[in-house]
Amino acid sequence: MRILIVEDQAPTALYLRRTLERLGHDPVVASDGYEAWRIVQEENIPVVITDWVMPGLDGPQLCRLIRKEARALYTYVILLTSKHDRRDRLEGLRAGADDYLVKPPDLEELVVRLGIAERFLSLQHELEAKNRQLAELASRDGLTGLKNRRCFEDCMRSAQSALDFRNVPFSVIILDVDHFKQYNDTFGHPAGDEALKSVAWTLRLNVRENDTLARYGGEEFAILMPGTSADEASALAERLRSTIEGTKWPARPITASFGVATSDQDSADLAGVLEMADRALYHSKSLGRNRVTHGRSLETSASTVDEEPVMVARK
Template sequence: MKILVAEDESTPALFLRRTLERLGHDVVVALDGMKAWELLQQGELRLVITDWMMPGLDGLELCRKIRGQGDSAYTYIILLTAREGLQDRLAGLNAGADDFLSKPTDPAELAARVAIAGRIVAMQEELERKNLQLAELATTDGLTGLKNRRCFNENLITACSFAVRYGYPLSLVMIDVDHFKSLNDSFGHPAGDSVLATLAGILRSETRDHDIVARYGGEEFAILLPATAAAEASLLAERLRSLTTSYPWPQRPITVSVGVATTGGDLATWSELLEAADRALYHSKRSGRDRITHHDSFTQDVVSHSTCDSLKA
């Protein structure tokens, strides 16, 4: 474990360093509180052993600054002190210390306290890892590995707000697999799932790292293209359509219908952009499928929900 020792006296600092290194730890020494704080900003140090009394920034203030970092990874703090009074210990705990070591420090006690710290840090790291996994699961579609609809909608709202505020174009591409229901009926749902997962891979491979690609629901996908004008978005949409059509699908040929919309003109909010892309998608459906439509290129008539549902069949 990498340990930061903050101790302004050279002899105790050397003792701590050598003892901890004999225990197999990687030790960094700071001779004052400000240097310790600087080192903490440069890299992740999960255990800090700090003296109470130091020039510039004492141990209590260092504890408070570490705890004030908020959502950063948890740092375990052992406070070195010759103070034994209850009020002093309470002051240390209130400042954010996890444990105490008496000065002068006994090597056996140091080893025991550090071992306890190591177990707690390991448990905390595992908890953080699991929390990251849960956060990823909450935003990811399990079948395709793409962002899910909830995550996509959150990104859409934010991206549209920035696009309007700063005057850059934002394009939205909506993609729907043609005749997907009949594919499931003919070959079974595992075959349909395989098509969706493969199509997700095509979409990921042809988009940029900062584009947001999501499974919007069922056989429908959505791609958010920041700083992308209508012509560029239409070219990408056509490339995706063509790649899908030419892919060697095992059961039968697969095609997609695509709708594209770009901010500007009458599209200034996320809901307007989404509605325009959706209308463009269903225009592609009504026009024969296996094609793309940009919302600027047709008369935007209203499509009823019943018509939309029948076109998906």
């Protein structure tokens, strides 16, 4: 285990380093609190054994810095002190220390304290792993395994931030499986579920790794594409439409209708982008389904009298 020794007295630091090495640990020594703080920021240090009284940054102050900073992995801190007063020990614990050792440290007690630290860190890592697993499950759709709507909307907000601060555009595709209610009524809901899972798998195979693919609700899916222009997004939507149409489905042919929208600095409202994609989807369905419409073609047609909307692809 990697252990940071923070001790300004060279004999004590040497004793601790050699003792920890004999116990099979990997110690690193810092001669003061400032050097220790730099090491903690640069490395993954699971355990810190720090002297209380040091020039500059003392042990309790170092504890407070460690606890103040949000860290992915917990750092277990043991205060090494010659202070015997109960109030002093409480002060150290209030500063964020997990345990303490009285100087000079007894070997047997050091082994026991480190054993406690290892058990605590092991439980902490297990808890963090379970929390990550729960967070992942909470972001997934139970049927298809894709991201769910809530996760998709979180990713949309991140894309919005990238647009606001770095001027990185993004595009959104919303697609709807055509006549899905009829499919369910004809072949049954289990067959409908299998069809949705197959559509999800087809989409997964054809989107980029950095795109966010989600089940948006029912038979509706959504794709977020960071750094993607309107033309690129429309081309991807057409490729997905063609792939779904060309797949050999077991019960009957399945097709999907697509609506596409692209956000830039001139149209940077999240709700507006989703509304544009939704209107484009509705337009695709109103013209017979199994086609792609970009929302900007609707804006163009609205400004041109008696001009038919420009369709990216039609079937």
